[in-house]
Amino acid sequence: MQKEHNLSKNQKIIFDLIDKSGGPMKAYSILFSVQKKGIKAPLQVYRALDKLVEIGKIHKIESRNAFIACQNSSCQISKATAFSICESCENVSEISNSKLSKYLSNFSDNSGMKYSKYNLEFFGLCKKCKSK
Amino acid sequence: MQKEHNLSKNQKIIFDLIDKSGGPMKAYSILFSVQKKGIKAPLQVYRALDKLVEIGKIHKIESRNAFIACQNSSCQISKATAFSICESCENVSEISNSKLSKYLSNFSDNSGMKYSKYNLEFFGLCKKCKSK
DNA sequence: CTTCTAAATGTTATATTATTACATAATGTT
DNA sequence: AACATTATGTAATAATATAACATTTAGAAG
Ligand SMILES: [Zn+2]
Ligand SMILES: [Zn+2]
Ligand SMILES: [Zn+2]
Ligand SMILES: [Zn+2]
Numbered sequence: 001m002q003k004e005h006n007l008s009k010n011q012k013i014i015f016d017l018i019d020k021s022g023g024p025m026k027a028y029s030i031l032f033s034v035q036k037k038g039i040k041a042p043l044q045v046y047r048a049l050d051k052l053v054e055i056g057k058i059h060k061i062e063s064r065n066a067f068i069a070c071q072n073s074s075c076q077i078s079k080a081t082a083f084s085i086c087e088s089c090e091n092v093s094e095i096s097n098s099k100l101s102k103y104l105s106n107f108s109d110n111s112g113m114k115y116s117k118y119n120l121e122f123f124g125l126c127k128k129c130k131s132k
Numbered sequence: 133m134q135k136e137h138n139l140s141k142n143q144k145i146i147f148d149l150i151d152k153s154g155g156p157m158k159a160y161s162i163l164f165s166v167q168k169k170g171i172k173a174p175l176q177v178y179r180a181l182d183k184l185v186e187i188g189k190i191h192k193i194e195s196r197n198a199f200i201a202c203q204n205s206s207c208q209i210s211k212a213t214a215f216s217i218c219e220s221c222e223n224v225s226e227i228s229n230s231k232l233s234k235y236l237s238n239f240s241d242n243s244g245m246k247y248s249k250y251n252l253e254f255f256g257l258c259k260k261c262k263s264k
Numbered sequence: 265c266t267t268c269t270a271a272a273t274g275t276t277a278t279a280t281t282a283t284t285a286c287a288t289a290a291t292g293t294t
Numbered sequence: 295a296a297c298a299t300t301a302t303g304t305a306a307t308a309a310t311a312t313a314a315c316a317t318t319t320a321g322a323a324g
Pocket of ligand 4: 218220221222257258259261262
């Protein structure tokens, strides 16, 4: 079970927005959407995003500079993330595959590195875009 | 064998700089370093970087907005990249592990996505930083 | 060698993404 | 109440990346 975090006002506004959007959102698009709720400055958005990433409620899609709500709410995998990204329609979804996460979490090589976190992004074409 | 590409003047200047640096470099730090060679504008740097990424001579470290020379010059893996990143000293190295790349290249799930590319970033502490 | 085309370059301006710095307020703990 | 921690508000600015347009260079085709 994931630890329950009491989100602050700004954190809640921003998390709800991202969560309801169902897909990745960019920081300045978030900013635009929450201005009517009194969040006026980029920093207010980035601070909430940082915190939400830290506690695992959202993840950053690094290749897109965008943020998506965690789609595995019941498990704590914010340090082991995998995404599937359609290069045509930009649809993103979080991959939840226990064999994959086990394989990557246990990965080690002879470099002497101690790995504590990973992020994997797969790119390709989704079902819809393939058949166009 | 990787296809031989004749790099253009700017591409060669920028590739040589990144390659010789031995680590990841950021676009504007590259720009600063090549100004004495006549490359004056960000776009000149970004165009060369885009091309070098496309042909696999360099890779972008997405989580760092930085570019590193491919450390697997003999193989064509620009569409299947894996990196190890030290969160303390920011040392980055390209992981060349055939089992890992085979596992990921063959990965598929029931989402209907057809994967053609992936990028994996491992984070942790390198040997040196661990023992501090 | 000439014509055509694709790729690369040069230049200016601008868009997008993210952080620094400083002041204040709210929340939780002892 | 005193203290520490976390969150907020605001302004300015830094860092990263692209748009638009003109020109030049390098290859391919005839
Ligand atoms: Zn998640
Ligand atoms: Zn698609
Ligand atoms: Zn490589
Ligand atoms: Zn290190």
